[in-house]
Amino acid sequence: MKYDVIVIGSGMAGMTIANKCAKKGLRTAVTDSRPYGGTCALRGCDPKKILVGAAEIIDRANKMKGIGIQGDISINWQDLMAYKNDFVSKMPKGVEKGYEKAGVDMYHGAASFESEDTVRIGDNLLEADKIVIATGARPVILDIPGGDLPIDxxxxxxxxxxxxxxxxxxxxxxxxxxxxxxxxxxxxxxxxxxxxxxxxxxxxxxxxxxxxxxxxxxxxxxxxxxxxxxxxxxxxxxxxxxxxxxxxxxxxxxxxxxxGRVPELDGMNLEKANISYNRKGIQVNEYLQSKTNTSVYAAGDAADSHGLNLTPVAVMEGHAVAANIIQGNSKTPDYTEMPSAVFTLPTLASVGMTEKQAKETGLEYQVKDGTASNWYNAKRINESTYAYKVISDKEGHILGAHIIGPHAEEMINLFAMAIRGKLTVSDIRNIVYAYPSMGSDIGSMV
Missing domain, CATH: 3.50.50.60 (FAD/NAD(P)-binding domain)
Known part of the structure; x- marks a missing residue:
């Protein structure tokens, strides 16, 4: 079977590429060894955040106990898991309907290369002008006695x-x-x-x-x-x-x-396709094209790119790969701002450079940091952990912002927009914010 494009992996990067290419009239196929949807939707971000949502309620209630909240609440794990599973179980069918609507041919199975432009999926031998590797990452294998005993x-x-x-x-x-x-x-x-x-x-x-x-x-x-x-x-x-x-x-x-996690490239016979890779993934150029096989592109966690291993970055890389396949190499991913969050309680969030990284660049920079546990937004919910660190250059442009506290994952997006829009510290201070809101605090953080 001959295709214009074969996409290996149906996570957010692969989904973006397959649908965009098919909608532009390219004969496109996608395959995945697991149910369609990828790690984030089925085994990562989305189900995790549903569970964390319940923990947030427990955390808020405990911190307010004795100052307006009384009684005990607890997590019913079985009910919570049932709710999560109901949400997640609908994803693969929804993804398949999207592929069907876009005209993408769907396969279910692991893909391995037979040559530079041919892959095998079970009994199917497929050839394509362009092949995309978007297989994501898997848990690292523990090389210790009993390393197979822990769950992932x-x-x-x-x-x-x-x-x-x-x-x-x-x-x-x-x-x-x-x-x-x-x-x-x-x-x-x-x-x-x-x-x-x-x-x-x-x-x-x-x-x-x-x-x-x-x-x-x-x-x-x-x-x-x-x-x-x-x-x-x-x-x-x-x-x-x-x-x-x-x-x-x-x-x-x-x-x-x-x-930790490593690129999921096992069993793909990359050597048969002259595809170079390392422990960070497929080695790609600025267009996310394989450095050694121009028929192949890679995106997301499977690529050794400059992007962080985050779902929004994988989507951005997916758009770039699709554009380069459709129009020829012309689009490079823009990694200017890549906000990330650790959904502990409280949340830790970050965008841009750390102070260590700023120091290593040799740039002149300034730092404003401090604890904000005595600010209104912490006091009103009795949150004792709230702190920030913002790094800016000598012109006042934000180089990096780092926050731990309530709704830090939302606040960090404002700093990401400031970096993208090249706003200065003065610009951020002079914005009129809705109050009381968490976002209104960022003017005091710079």
Missing amino acids: STDFLELIHLPEHITFIGGGYIAMEFAHLAARAGIKVTIIHRGQMPLENFEADIVNHLVNATEELGIELHLEWDVVAVEKTDNGFTVKAASKNGEKTIQTDLVVNAA
């Missing part, structure tokens, strides 16, 4: 019951978010992380506030410890860890592998 983030989002004690391996988004969720559900939680700090790519001063909030919640956070083995026991699991200070063992009911 996908499994966690399918848990029917929560055990009394969960141990997370890793200190990134997944570990921190799920730990905060589980703790609000009344579960004892332990995090073991090999680094000096969790969330090592975020602004260190803001992460420190999150560490304090995490420990105050009762989560055990073990930093600079390497997990060296996991063993199954009659009552659960034993996690063995080591550091420069010695060794320790932790008895737990469940272990979650949250040690």
Whole structure:
């Protein structure tokens, strides 16, 4: 079978590319080894945020208890999971209807390359002028004794019951978010992380506030410890860890592998198609085209691009790839601003440079930072963790903004717009904001 375009992967990047190409009249096919929709919609952002939404209610109620709120509330995990599953289960059919409407041929199965322009999907041998790899990422495999025993983030989002004690391996988004969720559900939680700090790519001063909030919640956070083995026991699991200070063992009911994710390129026979790749993904040029096979493009977490591994960035890269396939290479992704959020409670959000990165550029810069727990927006909901750090250049343009606090994920979008629009500190201060609102605080943060 011959196509103009074959898209491998039906996440947000692949979906964008397949639909846009088909609507422009290109004969397009898509395939996925899992149900259509991708990680974010089915196994990541969307279902996670539904669960976090329940934890937010618990958090707000607990902080207001005794100052206007009385009585106890708790999470019914089974009901919450049923609600989440009902939402998620409708996604694949909706995605397929979209493909059908756009005229995209759909396949279900893993794709492997037979040559530079041919892939095999089960018994089907498909040839195309352009092939797009948008397979996303998968959890890293733990290379330790018992490394296959922990569940991963996908499994966690399918848990029917929560055990009394969960141990997370890793200190990134997944570990921190799920730990905060589980703790609000009344579960004892332990995090073991090999680094000096969790969330090592975020602004260190803001992460420190999150560490304090995490420990105050009762989560055990073990930093600079390497997990060296996991063993199954009659009552659960034993996690063995080591550091420069010695060794320790932790008895737990469940272990979650949250040690990171890597591009999902396994079994694709990339060598047969002359496609170069590394641990960050398919090596691409500025147009997201393979450096070694011009028939191939890559987008999202499967590409070694300059973008962060975030859904909105994958969508943006998808639009760029589609444009380059349809019109010829002419569009490069714009990574000017890439806001991200860690949906702990409170939320940590970031856009642009950290202070460390600004220092490494050699630019002249200035920093305004502080705690805002005594500001009205924190006081009104009795939130004790609220802090910010904003970095600007000598002309006053925002280089980076970092916030921890209520609705930080919404506030960071305002800073992203300021970076995109090249607003200065003076511009931001002079805007008239709706009040009282969280957004009105950003004028005091710059």
